[in-house]
Amino acid sequence: xxxxxxxxxxxxxxxxxxxxxxxxxxxxxxxxxxxxxxxxxxxxxxxxxxxxxxxxxxxxxxxxxxxxxxxxxxxxxxxxxxxxxxxxxxxxxxxxxx
Amino acid sequence: xxxxxxxxxxxxxxxxxxxxxxxxxxxxxxxxxxxxxxxxxxxxxxxxxxxxxxxxxxxxxxxxxxxxxxxxxxxxxxxxxxxxxxxxxxxxxxxxxxxxxxxxxxxxxxxxxxxxxxxxxxxxxxxxxxxxxxxxxxxxxxxxxxxxxxxxxxxxxxxxxxxxxxxxxxxxxxxxxxxxxxxxxxxxxxxxxxxxxxxxxxxxxxxxxxxxxxxxxxxxxxxxxxxxxx
Numbered sequence: 001x002x003x004x005x006x007x008x009x010x011x012x013x014x015x016x017x018x019x020x021x022x023x024x025x026x027x028x029x030x031x032x033x034x035x036x037x038x039x040x041x042x043x044x045x046x047x048x049x050x051x052x053x054x055x056x057x058x059x060x061x062x063x064x065x066x067x068x069x070x071x072x073x074x075x076x077x078x079x080x081x082x083x084x085x086x087x088x089x090x091x092x093x094x095x096x097x098x
Numbered sequence: 099x100x101x102x103x104x105x106x107x108x109x110x111x112x113x114x115x116x117x118x119x120x121x122x123x124x125x126x127x128x129x130x131x132x133x134x135x136x137x138x139x140x141x142x143x144x145x146x147x148x149x150x151x152x153x154x155x156x157x158x159x160x161x162x163x164x165x166x167x168x169x170x171x172x173x174x175x176x177x178x179x180x181x182x183x184x185x186x187x188x189x190x191x192x193x194x195x196x197x198x199x200x201x202x203x204x205x206x207x208x209x210x211x212x213x214x215x216x217x218x219x220x221x222x223x224x225x226x227x228x229x230x231x232x233x234x235x236x237x238x239x240x241x242x243x244x245x246x247x248x249x250x251x252x253x254x255x256x257x258x259x260x261x262x263x264x265x266x267x268x269x270x271x272x273x274x275x276x277x278x279x280x281x282x283x284x285x286x287x288x289x290x291x292x293x294x295x296x297x298x299x300x301x302x303x304x305x306x307x308x309x310x311x312x313x314x315x316x317x318x319x320x321x322x323x324x325x326x327x328x
Contacts, residue, residue, distance in 0.1 A: 001203060003136070003162065003168040004135070004136050004162070004168075006168045006172070007162060007168050008144060008145045008148065008177040010168075010169075011151070011154060011175050012143070012145070012149045012154070012178075013324055014172065014175075015150070015151050015154065015176065016205070017176075018176070018293075019183070019205040019206060019326075020153025020186075020201075020202070021183055022183035022185060022188075022216075023188045023190070023193045023201060023204075024114070024206050025183065026186065026187035026188065026189070026193070027153050027194065029187070030160075033200075034326075035153070035257050035323060035324040038322055038323030039187065040121035040322070041285075041288045041319045041322030042187070042315060043188045043213075043214075043217050044277065044289060044320075045289060045314065045315045045319050045322070046181065046184055046185065046188070046292075046311075047214055047275055047279060048289045048292045048314070049293070049310070049311050049315045049318065050268075050272045050311060051269055051273050051276060052296040052314060053300070053310055053311050054268070055127060055156065056300050057307060064305075065270075066270075066273060067272045068271040070277070071157075071264065072274075073276075074277055074312065079215075079218070079274045082270050082271070082274035083116055083117075083274065084185070085270070086270025086273065087263040087266050087267055088263065090266040091263030091269075093245060
């Protein structure tokens, strides 16, 4: 029982500290120059990394479904449609090639 | 000037709904896992509201269920959450000049999902500020807490997200959001750098995905800082 409470408290305190540190760090980075350019490019790089990590942790079926989602995203630029296409593609691929 | 904040928060809450469905499915699955790891419904509810980081909660519960101990479980969860430092740092304008209580609230409810949605909306030349982020975040917080507690209570009847293809929901969402963030060829080199660093970190160096993510994000951003505006 106390193990679970420890995990809850440690994660809650640590996660909040991480989020707040990011806010404080962001305020201290210069408003122009190389650091500012890097910070502006950070969201895109991080999103791409998030997608890359989850695709790489899968196999060929996930890669194909990722390709389907990418094509749908490029054509439609629509978030729900891309999500549904990706989910449908992976469900179908797993069904056809288990 | 009229106060538009409730309207903006409502817009954020509404637009997050496709992502909230994914969060709900994951919440149910997490509740099931947490129950197996020894958490009760009350603890799961408190944890959801106080931690509010799905991936980290799942990793910690998995570690605890695997018997690695409480310290290792917390460390693994926090390692995954280090990316949130980059997430909140990257939207500094949202928190700039806000009173402390709004910074505390805004920081706590910032997740991958409402952060990314806000960026995508801005990339489409629509305004999205503090209350858009917080509206989406509070909506996700509510859905996450309800779904995770429901997962504990109805553990027997919950399908695996993977069986429904729902494990792919966020991957597809990040792909869609990357598409809307694409501003042109100037993004190519930073993004390629991010992907290659992620691939090398996992494939060659055998690093944990938590660290691969951070290295990829920082490397891409660093590349953009070095090469200058295209």
